[in-house]
Amino acid sequence: MKVYNSMSGEKEDFVPLTMGHVSIYVCGVTVYDLCHVGHARSSVVFDVIRSYLTYKGYGVKFVKNFTDVDDKIINRSKEEGVAWDLVAKKYIDEYYVDMDRLGVARADVEPLATEHVEDMIELISGLMSGGYAYVMDGDVYFSVDSFDGYGKLSGRSLISQEAGSRVTVDERKNNPLDFALWKRSKEGEPFWESPWGPGRPGWHIECSAMSRKYLGDTFDIHGGGADLIFPHHENELAQSEAFTKKPFVKYWVHNGFITLDKEKMSKSLGNFFTIRDILGNFDPEVLRLFLISTHYRNPIDFSYQQLADTEVSIDRHYSTVLRVDTFLKSHGSKPKKDSEYEAFSVSVSSFREKFIESMDDDFNTAQAVGHIFDLVRSVNRYLDAKPSGDVAHALLTEAMKLLDEVCQVLNVFRKNPKDWYRSLMKTRKLPITEREIDSSIERRNAARKAKDWIKADEIRNSLLSCGIILEDRPGCTGWRVKV
RNA sequence: GGCGGCGUACCCAAGUGGCUAAGGGAGAGGUCUGCAAAACCUUUAUGCGCCGGUUCGAAUCCGGCCGCCGCCUCCA
Numbered sequence: 001m002k003v004y005n006s007m008s009g010e011k012e013d014f015v016p017l018t019m020g021h022v023s024i025y026v027c028g029v030t031v032y033d034l035c036h037v038g039h040a041r042s043s044v045v046f047d048v049i050r051s052y053l054t055y056k057g058y059g060v061k062f063v064k065n066f067t068d069v070d071d072k073i074i075n076r077s078k079e080e081g082v083a084w085d086l087v088a089k090k091y092i093d094e095y096y097v098d099m100d101r102l103g104v105a106r107a108d109v110e111p112l113a114t115e116h117v118e119d120m121i122e123l124i125s126g127l128m129s130g131g132y133a134y135v136m137d138g139d140v141y142f143s144v145d146s147f148d149g150y151g152k153l154s155g156r157s158l159i160s161q162e163a164g165s166r167v168t169v170d171e172r173k174n175n176p177l178d179f180a181l182w183k184r185s186k187e188g189e190p191f192w193e194s195p196w197g198p199g200r201p202g203w204h205i206e207c208s209a210m211s212r213k214y215l216g217d218t219f220d221i222h223g224g225g226a227d228l229i230f231p232h233h234e235n236e237l238a239q240s241e242a243f244t245k246k247p248f249v250k251y252w253v254h255n256g257f258i259t260l261d262k263e264k265m266s267k268s269l270g271n272f273f274t275i276r277d278i279l280g281n282f283d284p285e286v287l288r289l290f291l292i293s294t295h296y297r298n299p300i301d302f303s304y305q306q307l308a309d310t311e312v313s314i315d316r317h318y319s320t321v322l323r324v325d326t327f328l329k330s331h332g333s334k335p336k337k338d339s340e341y342e343a344f345s346v347s348v349s350s351f352r353e354k355f356i357e358s359m360d361d362d363f364n365t366a367q368a369v370g371h372i373f374d375l376v377r378s379v380n381r382y383l384d385a386k387p388s389g390d391v392a393h394a395l396l397t398e399a400m401k402l403l404d405e406v407c408q409v410l411n412v413f414r415k416n417p418k419d420w421y422r423s424l425m426k427t428r429k430l431p432i433t434e435r436e437i438d439s440s441i442e443r444r445n446a447a448r449k450a451k452d453w454i455k456a457d458e459i460r461n462s463l464l465s466c467g468i469i470l471e472d473r474p475g476c477t478g479w480r481v482k483v
Numbered sequence: 484g485g486c487g488g489c490g491u492a493c494c495c496a497a498g499u500g501g502c503u504a505a506g507g508g509a510g511a512g513g514u515c516u517g518c519a520a521a522a523c524c525u526u527u528a529u530g531c532g533c534c535g536g537u538u539c540g541a542a543u544c545c546g547g548c549c550g551c552c553g554c555c556u557c558c559a
Contacts, residue, residue, distance in 0.1 A: 030557085043559080072557070154555085203557085227557095230554060256553090257553070258559085262551065266558055266559095267558065268556090293495080306494080313507045366496065380523065381524095384522060457517095457519085460518095478520095
């Protein structure tokens with residue numbers, strides 16, 4: 001298995017520190033607002049990575065934090081006149097609403113920064129006594145010059161940084177890149193007591209403290225969005241290694257951005273869609289599949305058109321599942337020699353291996369999804385050959401079992417088709433009920449029996465104008481939502 | 484300015500040294516059907532930004548150029 005490591009800039013063989021176990025820490029969100037599509041991507045990407053490692057048989061310990069105290073939360077608290085901790089709590093709740101809908105599983109540990117201030121103080125004290133930090137007017141700074149490896153993750157040298165830096169130089173700092181470990185609190189701001197006076201932790205220190213507490217001094221995978229590489233992860237790394245004198249992380253994994261018209265989606269630019277915005281118009285599965293249809297390190301240019309295309313592709317999948325369900329329920333027991341059996345059998349038996357091969361190559365979900373659609377086509381082709389008998393049943397059952405197995409890892413395509421259509425009816429707000437559809441179908445079938453094609457077509461067209469498409473199959477008429 | 488990434492068909496997107504360049508969407512033709520729909524088949528890149536080079540062989544490696552983007556300030 002290969003994993004791309006941001007530290008080396010190369011795909012590396014994945015060998016965890018402890019055989020059979022993988023420890024992962026992912027930087028979560030700062031809870032001051034609703035999550036946008038970029039947060040969704042990061043969450044889904046690491047959800048899949050975690051899930052795949054579990055599928056491979058590793059015991060996975062997955063930690064993802066919430067930053068629940070910082071400037072933005074405090075600002076939001078002032079704007080809304082709501083206590084800062086209630087702001088944080090509110091957006092943690094909202095986060096779970098979105099993530100649950102996207103099928104993102106809870107992490108094993110989801111620590112809050114505010115509940116680990118003691119751990120951070122311990123770390124900062126250690127850095128002070130080790131000569132890595134200094135106090136300035138109640139603030140504590142990490143001195144980047146005191147740590148030899150500073151810049152090794154983001155690939156920048158201290159000298160080159162100073163030249164073109166856009167950072168406003170704080171004259172009190174030894175080096176403009178020195179960053180706060182502890183911030184003296186201003187009037188009315190939340191604070192904790194510390195050896196340096198009342199204050200609150202700097203941003204980076206929480207991840208060093210919490211990852212160490214739950215995963216130890218060194219752990220396997222540290223993840224997050226690519227925008228966290230510098231300064232956040234660079235700083236975490238410096239703090240942690242300065243404190244423990246051990247390597248901090250074995251594999252740094254960073255996901256690419258969501259862009260809008262090629263520009264990074266971000267709060268500050270205001271060019272973002274919240275997850276909530278999208279889920280008002282699409283089933284959550286559409287967003288999830290859309291996000292994993294591109295390799296996790298590549299940028300994704302967000303558009304409603306692409307979501308709509310993804311929706312159609314999901315529909316293709318479910319309509320195939322429905323076809324298979326219908327076939328498996330029928331009792332054609334006459335064994336029939338069909339020409340497609342051999343070819344389909346090969347598709348089925350090689351499927352799992354292909355999936356694993358894709359995912360082993362730096363979690364190539366895009367290719368894995370391609371394999372799923374390959375199998376979908378094979379299934380349809382096989383069904384078109386009108387197979388029959390126990391052997392056909394067994395092979396199709398096997399195909400569906402395999403499909404289910406990999407779809408469980410990706411957590412897509414797991415509804416039953418009817419629920420998918422119901423969901424589409426809801427997101428499209430179709431002006432018709434299932435009962436009305438069924439009764440229309442009955443009336444139409446009566447007309448068809450009487451060969452009254454005009455009336456039959458009239459009924460079909462009227463359903464179509466409500467967004468419902470009919471499919472006449474031998475023995476029954478099915479319906480789908482037009483996508 | 485420093486560091487990094489990207490450029491594959493009408494759109495999206497895999498592929499990073501060697502079989503016919505995955506897959507999805509869209510378009511065209513066909514099979515099936517009362518007609519449809521779905522499905523399937525054929526079709527849409529002799530070519531992977533441009534120009535050179537390495538190699539028996541490159542979208543894939545190397546060099547140059549053009550274009551786009553990210554990080555260097557909070558950011559998934």
